[in-house]
Amino acid sequence: MLQVKLPDGTILEQLDNATALDVAGSIGERLARATVAASIHGSIVDAMRPLCELTDDRPIPLKLVTEKDPDALGVLRHSCAHVMARAVMRLYPGVGLAFGPTLGTGFYYDFDLQTPISEDDFPRIEAEMQKIIDAAEPFERFSLPRAAAIQFCADLNQELKVEHISAGLADHEALSFYRQGEFVDLCRGPHIPHAGRIRAFRILSVAGAYWKGNAAGRRLQRLYGTAWFDRREMNAWLEQIEEARKRDHRVLGRRLGLFSISTDVGQGLCLWLPKGAAIRATLEEFIKAELLKRGYQPVYSPHIGRVELYETSGHFPYYRDSQFSPIFGHPAGQLIDHWIRSLDPQDSQLPPFSPDAEQTLLQAARLLGFETDAFPASGTADQKTEILRRWEKQQERFLLKPMNCPHHVQIYKSVPRSYRDLPVRLAEFGTVYRHEQSGELNGMLRVRGLTQDDAHLFCTAEQVEQEFTQTLDLVRFVLQSVGLEDYRVQLSTRDPASDKYVGSPELWETAQNTLRRVLQEQGLSYVEMPGEAAFYGPKTDFMVRDCLGREWQLGTVQLDYNLPERFQLEYTGADNKPHRPVMIHRAPFGSMERFVGMLIEHFAGAFPFWLAPEQIRVLPLSEKTDAYAGRVAEQLRAAGFRVSCDLQSARVQAKIRDAQLELVPYMLVCGPKAAEPNSVSVRCRLDGDLGVMSLEDAIRRFTLERDGRTIRQLPKSSFSGMQTESGEHNAY
RNA sequence: GCCGCCGUAGCUCAGUUGGCAGAGCGACGCUUUCGUAAAGCGUAGGUCGUCAGUUCAAGUCUGACCGGCGGCUCCA
Helix, strand or coil, rough: EEECCCCCCEEEEECCCCCCHHHHHCCHHHHHHHEEEECCCEEEECCCCEECCCCCCCCCCCCCEECCCCHCCCCCCCHHHHHHHHHHHCCCCCHHHHCCEEECEEEEEEEEECCCCCHHHHHHHHHHHHHHHHHCCCCCEEEEEEHHHHHHHHHCCHHHHHHHHHHHHCCCCCCCCEEEEEEECCCCCCCCEEEECCEEEEEEEEEEHHHHHHCCCEEEEEEEEEEEEHHHHHHHHHHHHHHHCCCHHHHHHHHHHEEECCCCCCCCEEEEHHHHHHHHHHHHHHHHHHHCCCEEEEEECCCEEEEHHHHHHHHHHCCCCCCCCCECCCCCHHHHHHHHHHHCCCCCCCCCCHHHHHHHHHHHHCCCCCCCCCCCCCCCCCCCCCCCCHHHHHHEEEECCCHHHHHHHHHHHHHCCCCCCCEEEEEEEEEEECCHHHHHHHHHECEEEEEEEEEEEECHHHHHHHHHHHHHHHHHHHHHHCCCCCEEEEEEEECCCCCCCCCCCHHHHHHHHHHHHHHHHHHCCCCECCCCCECCEEEEEEEECCCCCEEEEEEEEECCCCHHHHCCCCEEEECCCCECEEEEEECCEEHHHHHHHHHHCCCCCCCCCCCCCCCCEEEECCCCHHHHHHHHHHHHHHHCCEEEEECCCCCCCHHHHHHHCCCCCCCECCCHHHHHCCCCEEECCCCCEEEEEEHHHHHHHHHHHCCCCCCCCCCCCCCCCCCCCCCCCCCC
């Protein structure tokens, strides 16, 4: 007999080969019907495997995972991914199977398939899936030794699986498979007992993907889906998707006249319309005032700088492909730049240097006034590159600035610094330009021209902790001021195995340890992300959760020992000797574009009073009170509010409707009844009619709400798990 | 950049097997002068993303390009 210990301490006697499902059945039939999987020492396992195989512990510590358990959905969705793959295999014979993991609220499966799948095919696939579910066949697990597993997948013509076992799972001696009818898939599991447990599912979308995420690798088709135990829960979730879609900042941004991206201006280049600009200006004024209190000095720097500046900082070579091309004094300079790249053995993208092209190049060089006789017609690529580089250096090249730090470094260097001057805190809303890949652009969230609420702090090694602590405090303060209180911190560190970072491992260790220590002292819990650091230093990113539970990467604080080294920054210490300062890069909002885009979705366009682009709209009841309404608007404007006056020839009901739909926080109805005592009838977007009050009282009320930066109501959502988990699970 | 889908009036969309370009909202004009979520009537507005091709005939079919969306990859 086998002893099983339940979480409440109960010990049950079971047959030697009992499964979790048997245990559930011995307690009650309903429990057995609800049991999806089992949990032993916290790891989720199949409910239909003999328990004795799963652990050596006696009695076996068993927790039954039922449909109510959050872990159960992951198991269900993974099984549904198999069902989908099985349906696709039936409809598209010969399809290659890649990965089919679960996601936060669903799953996907990648297929190697020549025929494109479109949304029109979803009903067909879903119908086939339903047939599989109706058949309710069990998921049967079996295990094969390595060599047999590879042969097995080869026999099934599943090349990608063969490759994955050979490369990705090289350290596994035995591989597990799951069989469901005619369908067999390499899989770690666990799975639900049988397909009939899937009561609600939906194929959501199809998109391209790469085999193992490698852009040079094989292109696959990825089908996304979701699955639930309860149809109503799925429908509620689908409604939440719909809710998020309605909040889309691109839709709201257009409807509310906040921003526009014109194809005439260019992809990823954001135009701030007056109302969006009002929000941004309010945020900028708010943060500027705060920075002055905290000892920052505002600076300004130009939008371009010499390429050498970014060669020194390391940005130019490192991010070459995601920058706009350099600007040359003479257009022919571009050609030289092009040929330097094509001769570079690292850059195999470009075609080789042909004799014709060489002649064109020499012509261009002569145009630029260079001595071309020295160019070795039959020289090696290295020799040619060397001359090209010399030519390139002889002409002025500018870059649209991709970062503000090199400019701020130059401001630091503009005067000799003493230890008494430190820390030097230079702040600028700096606009930078990055040539993001076209497929990456997304409204205001991912753009090619963006303004960072940037600052660079130059301090002594001893001051680093204090400055970093204060910076974290600032980030928390600004997030709290806009009502974003739910966030986590991500500490991105260097991957010791990678060579993409500059600077010595010792400096990196120092920087990373300082960050860890301060984060711990500040009581901020954080997750460490090895390999996610910037090339010059580790960073702490604030991952902010909005009212729909979605996460956004906003503010960032980065510690940098490398740029001071590269730019040879110095200050004179108390010992009258030169010392090297440490730099802190920080941007509490990240970029104004991204931050405002995120706020639009967070508030669903209904900004709190202090941020609302139009705070108050004055509504004359008829033309008879237009003049009075105009005077009211004037007085509000004088009190510093953003006010408009609706002079349409329309009924007040229609004016109210317009203002409500445009999410204006307050409406002041001005009719003959109010005009005489110099009063207004106040209507609030949220609470409706507040009755008549004197204009002075109204202004007092508005001032209080504005200066307190009151957030009166968030358009709440009942659902709080849009992206609870971002990582992949059940990876094969 | 890659894969898939999409592009008709300012916005949201309809447009049969290829055969005269449509609606609602908005805008504008006139009437209405009104008390807390839509007053009535009328008018204007489109080289159907661009350029080629097939055809007697292209919004509709084909190709290239531009742009958008969903993903992948990337994100200093």
